[in-house]
Amino acid sequence: MNFPILSSLILFPTIGALFIFFTRSSEKNNNTVKYVALFTSSVNFFLSIYLWALFDQTTSEFQFVEDRVWIENFINYKVGVDGISILFILLTTFITPLCILSINNSIKNRLSEFLIAVLIMESFMIGVFCSLDLVVFYLFFEAGLIPMFLIIGIWGGARRVYSAFKFFLYTLLGSVLMLVAIISIYWITGTTDVVELYKIGIDVKYQNLLWLAFFSSFAVKTPMWPVHTWLPDAHVEAPTAGSVLLAAILLKMAGYGFIRFSLGLFPVASEVFTPLIYALSVIAIIFTSFIALMQEDMKKLIAYSSVAHMGFVTLGIFTLQQQGIEGSIIQMISHGLVAAALFLCVGVVYDRMHSRLIHTYGGIVSIIPKYSVLFMLFTLAALGLPGTSGFVGEFLILMAAFKDNFLVAVIASLGVIIGAAYMLWLYKRVVFGKLINNDLKQMIDLNKSELFILSCLGIPTLFFGFYPDPLINTIEVSISDLIEMYNYKLVSKF
Amino acid sequence: MENLHLVFPEIFLSLSIMFLLILGVFKNNSSKLIQNISLIILLITAVITFNETISVSGEKLFNESVIIDYLSSFMKIITLLAAFLVLIISSAYLKTFKIFKIEYPILILSSVLGMMIMISSNDLIVFYMGLELQSLALYVLATFNRDNIKSSEAGLKYFVLSALSSGLLLYGCSLIYGFTGSTNFDVIATKLNSNEYALTFGIVFILVGLAFKISAVPFHMWAPDVYEGSPTSVTLFFTMVPKIAALSVFIRFLYVPFSNLIDQWQMILIFLSIASMLFGAVAAIGQTNLKRLVAYSSIGHVGYALAGLATGTNDGIQSSVIYITIYVLMNLGLFSCLLMMKRNNEYYENIDDLSGLSKNHPMLSLSLLIILFSLAGIPPLAGFFAKFYVFKTVIEQSMYFLAVVGLLSTVIAAFYYLRLIKIMYFDEEKEKYDTDHSIWLKFSLTASTLLILIYFIFPSQLIEVVSKINIIQ
Numbered sequence: 024m025n026f027p028i029l030s031s032l033i034l035f036p037t038i039g040a041l042f043i044f045f046t047r048s049s050e051k052n053n054n055t056v057k058y059v060a061l062f063t064s065s066v067n068f069f070l071s072i073y074l075w076a077l078f079d080q081t082t083s084e085f086q087f088v089e090d091r092v093w094i095e096n097f098i099n100y101k102v103g104v105d106g107i108s109i110l111f112i113l114l115t116t117f118i119t120p121l122c123i124l125s126i127n128n129s130i131k132n133r134l135s136e137f138l139i140a141v142l143i144m145e146s147f148m149i150g151v152f153c154s155l156d157l158v159v160f161y162l163f164f165e166a167g168l169i170p171m172f173l174i175i176g177i178w179g180g181a182r183r184v185y186s187a188f189k190f191f192l193y194t195l196l197g198s199v200l201m202l203v204a205i206i207s208i209y210w211i212t213g214t215t216d217v218v219e220l221y222k223i224g225i226d227v228k229y230q231n232l233l234w235l236a237f238f239s240s241f242a243v244k245t246p247m248w249p250v251h252t253w254l255p256d257a258h259v260e261a262p263t264a265g266s267v268l269l270a271a272i273l274l275k276m277a278g279y280g281f282i283r284f285s286l287g288l289f290p291v292a293s294e295v296f297t298p299l300i301y302a303l304s305v306i307a308i309i310f311t312s313f314i315a316l317m318q319e320d321m322k323k324l325i326a327y328s329s330v331a332h333m334g335f336v337t338l339g340i341f342t343l344q345q346q347g348i349e350g351s352i353i354q355m356i357s358h359g360l361v362a363a364a365l366f367l368c369v370g371v372v373y374d375r376m377h378s379r380l381i382h383t384y385g386g387i388v389s390i391i392p393k394y395s396v397l398f399m400l401f402t403l404a405a406l407g408l409p410g411t412s413g414f415v416g417e418f419l420i421l422m423a424a425f426k427d428n429f430l431v432a433v434i435a436s437l438g439v440i441i442g443a444a445y446m447l448w449l450y451k452r453v454v455f456g457k458l459i460n461n462d463l464k465q466m467i468d469l470n471k472s473e474l475f476i477l478s479c480l481g482i483p484t485l486f487f488g489f490y491p492d493p494l495i496n497t498i499e500v501s502i503s504d505l506i507e508m509y510n511y512k513l514v515s516k517f
Numbered sequence: 518m519e520n521l522h523l524v525f526p527e528i529f530l531s532l533s534i535m536f537l538l539i540l541g542v543f544k545n546n547s548s549k550l551i552q553n554i555s556l557i558i559l560l561i562t563a564v565i566t567f568n569e570t571i572s573v574s575g576e577k578l579f580n581e582s583v584i585i586d587y588l589s590s591f592m593k594i595i596t597l598l599a600a601f602l603v604l605i606i607s608s609a610y611l612k613t614f615k616i617f618k619i620e621y622p623i624l625i626l627s628s629v630l631g632m633m634i635m636i637s638s639n640d641l642i643v644f645y646m647g648l649e650l651q652s653l654a655l656y657v658l659a660t661f662n663r664d665n666i667k668s669s670e671a672g673l674k675y676f677v678l679s680a681l682s683s684g685l686l687l688y689g690c691s692l693i694y695g696f697t698g699s700t701n702f703d704v705i706a707t708k709l710n711s712n713e714y715a716l717t718f719g720i721v722f723i724l725v726g727l728a729f730k731i732s733a734v735p736f737h738m739w740a741p742d743v744y745e746g747s748p749t750s751v752t753l754f755f756t757m758v759p760k761i762a763a764l765s766v767f768i769r770f771l772y773v774p775f776s777n778l779i780d781q782w783q784m785i786l787i788f789l790s791i792a793s794m795l796f797g798a799v800a801a802i803g804q805t806n807l808k809r810l811v812a813y814s815s816i817g818h819v820g821y822a823l824a825g826l827a828t829g830t831n832d833g834i835q836s837s838v839i840y841i842t843i844y845v846l847m848n849l850g851l852f853s854c855l856l857m858m859k860r861n862n863e864y865y866e867n868i869d870d871l872s873g874l875s876k877n878h879p880m881l882s883l884s885l886l887i888i889l890f891s892l893a894g895i896p897p898l899a900g901f902f903a904k905f906y907v908f909k910t911v912i913e914q915s916m917y918f919l920a921v922v923g924l925l926s927t928v929i930a931a932f933y934y935l936r937l938i939k940i941m942y943f944d945e946e947k948e949k950y951d952t953d954h955s956i957w958l959k960f961s962l963t964a965s966t967l968l969i970l971i972y973f974i975f976p977s978q979l980i981e982v983v984s985k986i987n988i989i990q
Contacts, residue, residue: 095977158905162896162973169890172935176943184943188935195895195931199924202905206912206920 039063350419671746686726793820873946
């Protein structure tokens with residue numbers, strides 16, 4: 024493979040951002056700037072589709088690997104993809120152009136800066152998903168904080184400063200311990216190359232502490248109960264596009280990290296801490312579902328539902344079975360699509376009515392029918408109705424959980440029911456019922472671009488719900504080999 | 518005849534200072550001329566240092582009281598370049614306050630000369646001489662805006678406290694001389710093997726004196742007041758240049774005469790480091806004056822540089838040197854921004870004056886944003902790598918406590934850097950500042966910002982340069 028396709032994927036959005044930076048935008052050329060950003064991110068999407076087409080599904084080896092010396096005798100810039108990471112790259116490149124397209128009138132001031140932040144964010148996120156060196160991973164992982172901090176802080180709502188700080192400091196606090204762990208791994212094994220580390224493994228006596236250090240970072244990022252509190256704040260205050268990025272892509276970094284690093288590098292410790300993860304996941308599922316039930320703010324409700332959904336993901340990952348991990352990845356992809364769409368749906372009504380409170384709405388089904396239909400689709404996908412991608416993920420996770428631990432699976436299944444309750448209740452209160460608020464009559468149905476964006480998200484949600492094979496085929500071999508390696512290491516204790 | 522060419526830089530610099538003094542006395546209105554000559558002198562000295570000494574490894578002169586090696590050459594060049602940049606960007610500031618006088622460049626040159634002697638010293642007396650030369654020049658510099666009461670206060674405070682610390686340092690020196698019978702570092706090193714308590718006392722006193730000079734907690738009290746009161750261009754000088762010299766003296770002291778007593782001083786250094794990192798981070802949160810805030814942030818940064826020294830390895834020394842180099846770069850950018858906050862011949866230095874800067878001055882605030890994130894140590898900016906190298910060596914020595922405390926204090930420190938960014942980007946704008954800055958100010962801001970930004974593309978270069986520093990044989 025000569026053409027450095029992964030580096031191009033990482034670099035291309037940054038180049039687009041630089042281009043926007045140098046065009047010196049003003050109010051007049053807002054459209055031009057937007058087209059540049061849209062063009063850049065769409066090209067990146069097609070490039071990643073091309074990557075998927077070239078991707079060999081029959082092997083779990085890392086593909087498209089680029090390996091360059093970065094710091095002499097210390098760190099190599101190494102990127103590559105396997106079945107696990109390629110889907111996240113696709114998700115990132117798919118969501119970003121939609122995100123840019125969704126900025127219609129919601130962001131008026133400093134549009135070009137916003138687009139720069141979004142594009143740089145895309146670069147960093149792709150970097151996270153394809154880096155094969157711990158330090159490079161950490162670099163991208165942390166760097167993503169800067170654009171997100173600015174997105175929440177500059178373009179956010181009333182309590183944006185508080186939320187931006189909380190987001191930044193929470194995640195930074197989690198991550199610094201991971202940095203200590205990464206440097207320790209370097210001194211224990213002499214390398215930070217992930218592929219190399221998979222081969223040689225890490226001494227069992229260090230694994231527990233290292234696992235906990237990585238866990239502290241991923242748990243905040245996932246977010247798991249009880250360190251999830253930054254997420255509702257960040258979501259509520261972020262502009263729609265920011266919430267979409269946060270929910271669809273940022274939260275997936277941690278799930279990916281759990282699979283790639285916690286399972287891959289510290290199998291013995293993962294086995295030790297599985298009960299902890301189970302407990303936290305189950306609490307997250309039940310507890311945050313109940314909290315979601317009580318929310319008045321639509322965005323907050325969806326944010327809490329995200330925590331619950333990520334609870335399913337962590338549960339699935341640590342069942343350590345083929346279905347469980349497959350289910351987790353599909354759940355993450357599905358959540359990426361559905362949560363993004365739900366936040367966009369909230370954004371649509373917010374743009375019109377400037378309120379996110381549920382009781383403002385009610386009975387809008389006859390006023391904006393197209394919106395109501397699409398909103399229903401995503402509501403049903405969020406609660407995991409068969410035929411949507413949400414079902415596939417949750418079903419696989421619960422199936423694996425039943426094999427592993429009956430009690431946990433039963434409780435988690437209860438979470439599905441509460442999930443259905445709060446989503447349907449939300450839908451009922453917003454869309455059906457009596458039309459009390461007369462201002463709502465002025466609402467206009469979806470315009471073309473909104474319809475386009477929501478359909479773009481809706482089609483894969485339905486498609487993968489009926490036919491998840493393309494996803495499963497991509498990840499199957501990588502996951503089965505990962506589990507094989509995991510079990511082998513567990514037996515041979517290293 | 519000894520290898521006198523090795524001390525050409527110092528000889529050249531001292532002759533030039535004398536020449537400039539005479540020139541300044543005899544020629545009226547010569548401040549601009551002297552400023553320009555001083556700039557050229559600094560550059561020439563840097564070039565001479567580079568040419569004559571960069572490839573020398575461990576030559577000793579004057580009864581082995583002066584040492585020229587890679588560490589000294591590197592630190593001298595950094596010192597000279599930093600002084601050059603300070604001088605070149607401070608002229609507009611000085612003119613505003615009508616203190617653009619001949620003494621300013623000459624004092625800076627003298628303190629640089631003192632630092633060069635400190636950096637090269639291999640003997641307690643030579644070291645003390647250099648230290649006093651630089652300190653005396655710095656006292657006057659602190660009071661340079663003599664009509665300003667705060668500036669006078671800063672100078673006086675600095676003088677009194679610094680004299681105290683010099684006294685402690687001298688006491689330590691005399692204890693060591695008393696127990697080893699020599700002031701030469703190498704001789705002290707050979708005679709130190711006996712476990713004398715008094716020697717430990719000597720080391721402690723010297724460390725206290727040095728910690729004062731580098732403003733490490735708990736000997737930092739002077740720093741915020743002096744930094745706030747001094748003219749901004751002098752504050753810039755204080756935050757960068759003396760720290761380079763003090764750090765290299767730290768290295769020399771700890772690793773040449775006292776390298777065998779690492780058990781004795783390692784704990785002290787770890788304490789200084791942890792205290793500085795934590796205190797610098799916590800105390801900066803409540804500040805409202807930018808210069809005071811920078812003072813606390815520099816206390817914190819010194820803590821990180823000392824963390825590298827506490828490891829007792831060559832890698833640790835190198836990481837400290839890298840840290841201080843990147844720190845100098847970041848501070849240069851930060852102060853360039855401060856010097857740009859000027860409106861109608863008045864400089865603004867409160868945190869609130871940054872309010873809404875991003876709307877009026879997008880480029881300035883973008884640069885400041887990058888510099889602040891770098892100071893906070895967020896990847897992929899240069900500040901992250903500085904911390905990364907330090908903690909890499911710290912963790913190599915299994916000093917996990919130091920590493921974890923250090924990294925946690927970066928999180929605390931991130932808070933006040935973020936606060937500045939918040940004020941710049943999230944708050945309402947105020948009046949515009951002037952934009953007619955000197956080309957050199959713009960240059961130093963652009964160059965430092967770009968270097969911080971693209972450092973991650975070429976991280977190996979700096980490591981390669983620094984990796985030639987070998988103190989521990």
